[in-house]
C-alpha cells in the first residue's frame with residue numbers, strides 16, 4: 268500500500284469515540300469525519316453518508332512499527348507480506364518498516380523494487396522497505412545505497428547483526444548520509460555476545476551460556492560516537508539495557524539520533540530463562556528487572572523516542588527446542604498495545620500514561636517515518652486505530668493472525684484490545700462487530 272489516498276465513497280463519521288492524539292492535543296469524546304481517505308473534520312454532531320458507532324472506544328492515530336520481519340522473500344512458511352501485514356493491522360499498526368534479513372537479502376536494487384511492487388499488491392498496511400547497509404549483511408562491503416534508494420528503499424539496516432568494525436560503520440554512515448537514507452542499527456558486539464541469554468543470575472541458575480549487557484552497550488557507544496561525528500541520521504533499535512538507554516540520553520541532541528525499545532523488553536524479564544524453553548530466546552536477550560525499569564523510565568522521559576516491536580516470526584520447529592538451539596525472536600504486532608497497556612498503564616502504580624503510550628506507538632514513530640507531524644488533524648491521511656480498553660483477552664496461538672505463533676505472551680491475559688484499524692480511511696482490520704450504520 269502506498270501513501271496515496273485510498274478512495275472511499277462518501278463521508279464516514281466515526282461517532283462518539285474518545286479521541287486521544289497527543290500530537291494535536293485531542294483528548295475527549297468527539298466525532299471524526301473522513302472523506303477521500305483523509306481526516307476532514309473533528310467536532311461534534313458531524314454529518315456524513317455512513318457512520319461508525321465508536322461509543323465506548325478510544326480512537327488513536329494509527330500505530331507505526333519501524334521494525335518488523337515479514338520473512339518475504341525466502342521464509343514464506345513463517346510469514347508473508349499478506350500475513351505479516353494482516354497481523355500488523357490486527358495490532359493497530361497502519362505503517363511498518365520491513366527488515367532486510369530475508370533470503371535473498373535485500374541488498375540489491377532489483378530486490379528492493381520487487382518488494383516495493385509486492386507491497387503495493389499484497390500489504391494491508393503501508394509498508395516501507397529497509398535495504399541492507401552492507402552486502403550480504405556481512406559488515407564489509409557497503410551496498411549501493413543511492414541505487415537502493417532510487418529503487419524505493421526507505422532506510423538501510425543490517426538488523427539481526429551488529430557491525431563489527433567501527434571504521435566500516437563510519438563509512439556506512441557517511442555513505443547513507445550522502446544518499447539521504449536513515450540508518451537503523453542493531454547494536455551488538457559479537458566478540459562479547461557469545462551466549463544465548465543475558466549473562467546474569469537467571470542464566471547461571473539455568474546453566475545457560477550468557478552474553479553480557481556490555482555486548483549491547485559497547486556497540487551502542489560506538490554507534491553513538493560515530494553518529495555524532497558523521498551527522499548521519501541514526502536510529503538505534505531495540506535498546507534493552509539501562510546503560511545503553513543512558514548512553515542514548517547522553518548523545519541525544521549531539522547528533523541526528525533517535526532510539527526505540529520493544530514491548531517485550533518493557534514487560535518481560537530474564538526470569539523466563541528458567542523455563543528453558545526456546546520460545547523465550549530473543550536478541551537482544553530479555554534482561555533483569557533493573558534494566559527493564561530503567562529502559563521504561565527512559566521511554567517515559569523521552570530519552571528513548573518510541574516503541575518498535577521487532578516482530579520476528581519463526582516456525583514452530585525452530586522455537587519448540589531447548590533455549591540454546593532455538594532461533595531468536597518473538598512475534599510482536601498483535602500483542603504490542605495490549606501488553607504495554609496491561610503492564611505499564613493499567614497496572615496499579617502504572618508507570619506510563621495512556622497519552623505517552625500513544626505518543627510512543629503512533630505520533631513519534633509516525634513523525635520519524637513520515638518526516639512531519641503525525642496525528643488526527645484535518646488533511647492528514649485517515650490512518651487510525653480503534654481500541655476497546657475494557658476488553659480483556661487471553662493470547663492463544665490458534666487465534667493469532669500471524670502465520671507463526673512464537674508469541675512470548677501465549678497464555679497471558681491482557682487488558683485493552685485493538686478492535687479496528689483504518690488505512691487511508693479503509694477498514695483493514697475489523698474486530699468490532701456491527702457498529703456501522705447509514706447516514707447521520
Ligand code: DOR
Pocket residue numbers: 336368426427428453548549550551577579580595596597
Ligand atoms: O531476536 C531477533 N530476531 N533479533 C533480531 O535482531 C533478528 C530477529 C529475526 O530476524 O529473527
